[in-house]
Amino acid sequence: xxxxxxxxxxxxxxxxxxxxxxxxxxxxxxxxxxxxxxxxxxxxxxxxxxxxxxxxxxxxxxxxxxxxxxxxxxxxxxxxxxxxxxxxxxxxxxxxxxxxxxxxxxxxxxxxxxxxxxxxxxxxxxxxxxxxxxxxxxxxxxxxxxxxxxxxxxxxxxxxxxxx
Ligand code: FES
Numbered sequence: 247x248x249x250x251x252x253x254x255x256x257x258x259x260x261x262x263x264x265x266x267x268x269x270x271x272x273x274x275x276x277x278x279x280x281x282x283x284x285x286x287x288x289x290x291x292x293x294x295x296x297x298x299x300x301x302x303x304x305x306x307x308x309x310x311x312x313x314x315x316x317x318x319x320x321x322x323x324x325x326x327x328x329x330x331x332x333x334x335x336x337x338x339x340x341x342x343x344x345x346x347x348x349x350x351x352x353x354x355x356x357x358x359x360x361x362x363x364x365x366x367x368x369x370x371x372x373x374x375x376x377x378x379x380x381x382x383x384x385x386x387x388x389x390x391x392x393x394x395x396x397x398x399x400x401x402x403x404x405x406x407x408x409x410x
Contacts, residue, residue, distance in 0.1 A: 338377035
């Protein structure tokens with residue numbers, strides 16, 4: 247396909263040339279690479295935009311229903327637009343006893359969103375997760391790839407402000 251890009255409902259611009267690059271060049275239009283292609287699309291858009299999945303369905307000759315099924319099976323995939331920064335708050339046992347709930351409430355009130363929500367400016371998405379493997383540092387939040395351990399509610403705002 248030529249350099250066509252379209253804007254869909256969420257305001258996201260879909261660049262089909264870029265999708266071709268992922269599907270054809272990076273993953274050789276191989277159905278076996280479906281999950282890796284979905285991961286690459288999600289890395290690019292932070293979620294899986296429906297027009298990109300429809301296009302993928304055509305390119306790989308896989309029914310859209312099958313792609314949808316795979317996209318909803320794995321919790322790492324999101325079909326809804328997510329923020330530029332993903333805040334994962336650990337609600338595992340060790341973090342829970344060290345005050346994760348208070349930290350979570352502080353994030354929710356600071357950003358005016360609930361667990362699973364995205365701020366209106368698409369700057370942040372908040373997600374609860376189970377143990378992220380550094381229990382001794384609890385309560386822990388992970389923002390994108392950065393870990394913030396022993397986080398105190400009064401430090402939350404300052405930490406969040408580091409992420410545009
Ligand atoms: S319980 Fe939170 S990192 Fe393990």
